[in-house]
Amino acid sequence: MTSRRFHVERVRLSRLVAAFPLAAVLLLTSCTSSAEIEQEARSSDVPSSALVVDTSPEQADRVRTDEDPDAAALVPTDIAEDGVLRVGVNGAGDPPLGFLADDNGTVVGSEVDIAQLVADGLGLELEVVNTTWESWPLGVQSGDLEAVFSNVGVNAERLQLFDFATYRQGIMAFVAAPDSGLDIADAAGISGLSVGVGSGTNQERILLDWNAQLEAEGKAPATLEYYVSAADALLAIQSGRLDTYLGPNPNAVYQESVGDVEVVGTVNAGWPNTTYVAATTLKGNGLAAAIQASLQHAFDDGTYAETLERWGLGDEAVDAPELNPAVAS
Known part of the structure; x- marks a missing residue:
């Protein structure tokens, strides 16, 4: 198209x-003819909002x-x-x-x-x-x-x-595979997980701070996996190689709406401040x-x-x- x-x-x-x-x-990705037909069929049921x-x-x-x-x-x-x-x-x-x-x-x-x-x-x-x-x-x-x-x-x-x-x-959001069962509200929520993040971002700082907190409490830190492209992180989640990814809320909400992932937690980018x-x-x-x-x-x-x-x-x-x-x- x-x-x-x-x-x-x-x-x-x-x-x-x-x-x-x-x-x-x-x-x-480019749509095939059948994919376009499926998209049109789905679109016919989409509400006016x-x-x-x-x-x-x-x-x-x-x-x-x-x-x-x-x-x-x-x-x-x-x-x-x-x-x-x-x-x-x-x-x-x-x-x-x-x-x-x-x-x-x-x-x-x-x-x-x-x-x-x-x-x-x-x-x-x-x-x-x-x-x-x-x-x-x-x-x-x-x-x-x-x-x-x-x-x-x-x-x-x-x-x-x-x-x-x-x-x-x-606002930043954690996304995971649908029905992952994850609920991330604070540092405890990422303990032992593999978490995708972009290098040099506010969300990386948050995760590093949370890992330091976990280690101080004697708990397992998260394993941080670095991604230049959020698309690559999404593929890693879908293949089971990554538990969750922390990125901008707008993308997360959009991606959840098309059914690819589920938002399992949010955090302000300035945590612990705004x-x-x-x-x-x-x-x-x-x-x-x-x-x-x-x-x-x-x-x-x-x-x-x-x-x-x-x-x-x-x-x-x-x-x-x-x-x-x-x-x-």
């Missing part, structure tokens, strides 16, 4: 109290806003003169955050849409660079990327090097303040809420964008 839309039962997060659900990942994930490169239904002169006036001179906002988004994931469209080259998803709102408000053209989680810090520090919209959580260490403008709650997902820029260059102002414009005119609802992320909305929120060290 050159374009397809996955109809997915929307999974509400009301049962995930104060949780930052995690993510798993969908493999966007179902989330529609657009995988087309055109993204005709993307929500847009207009320029906010006050926000545009805050853009650093070099970026304003260039007229382009160059942002990094990890396109190796799955709906709804950042993933490759049907052309296998265009990065689309909720993170791209938020970046588009910011660029619109600043009167700039959006340029999306497909980046990896491991490479975004160097990309920002080198100037190759002017900002990153890639589910980056604010923490004390990152605040030393980068500026942030928040736009979503930072943190948020934010646009990330080089510290001190002034761009984060412009982004915050542009986000506020999108909050005020309703396009921020529309964008989150488009991708089924309304439950992760924040009340207002915040510049460099205070976090516990």
